[in-house]
Amino acid sequence: MSVFDDLWNDEQLTGKQVIEKLWSMQAGKNVYFALTTEDKHEPDKYPVNDFFSWRGSYCEPSIWSEGDTVYPCSYLIKKLEEFFNSVQTGWKGGEFAMDEDCRLWCDPEGYAMQRGVKAVIEDECAIYIVVGQFEF
Numbered sequence: 001m002s003v004f005d006d007l008w009n010d011e012q013l014t015g016k017q018v019i020e021k022l023w024s025m026q027a028g029k030n031v032y033f034a035l036t037t038e039d040k041h042e043p044d045k046y047p048v049n050d051f052f053s054w055r056g057s058y059c060e061p062s063i064w065s066e067g068d069t070v071y072p073c074s075y076l077i078k079k080l081e082e083f084f085n086s087v088q089t090g091w092k093g094g095e096f097a098m099d100e101d102c103r104l105w106c107d108p109e110g111y112a113m114q115r116g117v118k119a120v121i122e123d124e125c126a127i128y129i130v131v132g133q134f135e136f
Helices: 015-023 073-083
Strands: 031-034 050-053 061-064 087-089 095-097 115-122 127-133
Touching: 015 073, 015 115, 050 073, 050 087, 061 073
Parallel strands: 031 127
Antiparallel strands: 050 061, 087 095, 115 127
C-alpha cells in the first residue's frame, strides 16, 4: 500500500492552503511534485521551483519544475510567500497580482492543462505536492 492511495479528492487547494500544510511538515525535507496517471498512483519526482502567472487565467498562480534546483520545505515556504506578494506578467502581457486565496495550478509556464494541487503529503523521504486534473 502506498502513501498516495488515499489522497484522491475532488477539491483543488489554494496557495494559502498549500503554505499552511507545508508549515506542518519537516522543514529540511525536499519538496517534489507527484504526478499521477489513470491506472497507477506512483510519484514521478520533479522539484517544485518555478512560479508564474497561469496561462489559463493570468490572474491565477501556477507553480512547476524548471531545471534541477530542489528546495527544502522551509525555503519553498519563503519562495511561495514572496510569490504571493508579487506582480507577475501574463503570458501575453499585462501585470497581475498573485493571490494566495486563488486555486494553485501546476502547469508548465505557457500551458493551461488544468492541473492543480490536490494534496500535500509527507513520507519518510520527502514532501510531495500531489497534482490532479481540475476544471477551470
